[in-house]
Amino acid sequence: MATSTQSQPPALTFPRPIFAAVSPHPFLQAHLSADKRTPQRANGRTAHNSRRPGVNTGSLTHANGSAVVRLGNTSVVCGVRAEILREEDISGSSDFAVPTTPSDTDDQDGSKEIDVLRLVVPNVELSTGSTPSHIPGNAPSTYQQSLITRIRSLLLSTNLLRAKDLRILYTPTTNPDDPDEEPETQIKGYWVLYVDVFFISVDGSAFDAAWIGILAALRDTKLPRAWYDEEFEGILCSDDPAEATTLQLRGLPVPATFAVFEGQAEDGIEGDKDWILSDPDAFEEGVCRESVCVVVDGKKSVRRIEKSGGGVVGRDGMRELVRRAGERWSEVEQVLGGKA
Amino acid sequence: MNTDRRRNNAPPGGTSAPVFARTIREPGYLQSLRPRRSRGPNELRRIFLQPSIIPSASGSAYLEIPTSSTPSTSTLVPPTSSLKITASVQGPKPLPRSAPFSPSLLLTTTVKFAPFATRNRRGYIRDTTERDLGVHLETALRGVIIGERWPKSGVEVVVTILEGDEDGWWGDSASEGSANGSGWGLLNVLAGCITVASAAITDAGIDCVDVITGGVAAITRNPDSRDQKDLARLLDPCPAEHKEIVAACAVAYLASRDEITEIWMKGDIGADPDALIEGATHAAVGSLAVVKDVLLEALQAKFQGQLEVKESGVKRKAGDVDMTG
Secondary structure (H helix, E strand, O other): OHHHHHOOOOOOEEOHHHHHHHOHHHHHHHHHHHOOOOOEOOOOOEOOOOOOOEEEEOOOOOOOEEEEEEEOOEEEEEEEEEEEEEHHHOOOOOOOOOOOOOOHHHHHHHHHHHHHOOOEEEEEEOOOOOOOOOOEOEOOOHHHHHHHHHHHHHHHHOOOOOHHHHEEEEOOOOOOOOOOOOOOOEEEEEEEEEEEEEEEEOOOOHHHHHHHHHHHHHHHOEEOOEEEEOOOOEEEEOOOOOOOEEOOOOOOOEEEEEEEEEOOOEOOEOOOOEEEEEOOOHHHHHHOOEEEEEEEEOOOEEEEEEEEOOOOOOHHHHHHHHHHHHHHHHHHHHHHOOOO | OOOOOOOOOOOOOOOEOOOEHHHHHOHHHHHHOOOOOOOOOOOOOOOEEEEOOOOOOOEEEEEEEOOOOOOOOOOOOOOOOOEEEEEEEEEEEEOOOOOOOOOOOEEEEEEEEOOOOOOOOOOOOOOHHHHHHHHHHHHHHHOOEOHHHOOOEEEEEEEEEEEOOOOOOHHHHHHOOOOOOOOHHHHHHHHHHHHHHHHHHHHHOOOEOOOEEEEEEEEEEOOOOOOOOOEEEEEOOOHHHOOOEEEEEEEEEEOOOOEEEEEEEEEOOOOOHHHHHHHHHHHHHHHHHHHHHHHHHHHHHHHHHHHHHHHOHHHHHHHOEEOOO
16 A cells, blocks of 8 residues: 555555544545445445344343344344242332233233333343443443433333233132132232343444344243242242243334434535435444434334434434334344234 | 442342242152263363454454253253353553553453343342452463563453353252352353453454463262262363262463463362363363364454455555545
């Protein structure tokens, strides 16, 4: 590379990685504006192109459900472990009655039950050497904390889990108060789902990867049949896989993250062009300030929109992004196995 | 249960792991689940190793030692666990200006179990076992790295255990209280950490005097024989497969220099500890063969890539981006 500088007035040339490190913004702009028709990003994708997730489930021995998800160079391991919360350990007087209608009507009630009793405990760990900016030994960074909060609130607001799946019910053989009446069914405990997401490697779109990992792991989760045993005076489980139940998830909310790259005017080149990049990698996330995350379920419903920084994406732009998120949904749905 | 304000916490009342009915009602059924060693005493488990799994780290590796016992499909009780470890090396990079002068490379090691790594769920805050493992790993690695070549720099070795070996068969701990001694699984975990960290350091291109690998050997008592002195020496033990382990030893071994940088021994070794240590070094040599092969392959692939780049050098030069202004 250095030999070319011998000839007269050298245009300063750099190999790609050095150009990218020294001046990231012009580097990405040079790439995007090289081809007017189909702008190519530095990673070889087009602006609308997102990375196809690779999903592998059931690889962890000690988890009830697990998944390894790769999104390009971002890879996560997600494990779901179910433990039992006994009824007498529930603090406070938060009484949740057994719903009398045995159907899907406990929508609102169920999600409150999951929220108040903390029946789902999602956590994320980034300090596994997955990225140079998260070194272990320190407290979780604000980024990691916000990731945890976003995941928990999305889990609760989408009503993904059904409280019905998590309850452990018990109907005594006789009614202790009045032997003539029908015995009442009571809640003896709950399954608590610990959802732990470990990042092996981070290269952008951490939230998307973590969420797809959680979805895949929850769909893989098998809860053993559990019952209250009068003789044992506790909750026992059956180890027969045929009796175990899988979780019935409500819908399949899939997030799509976009980063807005604002072109800068340079001498001679008109620069006020902006690109909206699907599924940004770590380098692009570092250059872009405005980002949008749209969570859609199916072709119709939008479950959540998060947007921060900048003002490039307006109302029309948002409509376009929701459409792109719908395309992303079909792609992820296909990978996850499609029984939404 | 201490609360952590920066993470989501479990319900305040605490939760308990499920109890399976058949394991407490039918003792015979419980014993039928007991795993047995199907390998020969000197036969190691198969090792899978892959370097360069984390592009943003300067070096990384993934190690997996699958279980030799076949997982049964007739029960939900988890079978014996395999060993799955990732290691990532960040650095060497300059120390912060506030740090005092250091004539050689400062090595920091962190070992962390994932919450789903063991039969009982683990927390996020590092506990004493993990700190202990970290110190052991650091002593093992300090002996191989040529630290004088990086003055005023630091390097982070981060090891994450996605799945760890168990201290014994779970059925024993439930029925007999704590078996004699504990922490047998930690020795296997340490040996795995040493091997995977060594591969990651080589992947990062940090100069070492030799490739270091970990190995474990154990002395077990034969449960079928009456004689108390009927002991057997095994390489690479899987603690769940043995009812009674008398002693075990993990070493970090430099094969070509015949040196040991770290040794961790537990239990009643008896009069002759040398035989046990020698067994552990044999196990280390076994994993060295795998590490060397994998690293050589990775290196060849890297150079192959560079050669191709050179051949198409003219084209590449045109691909360089002109920087104006």
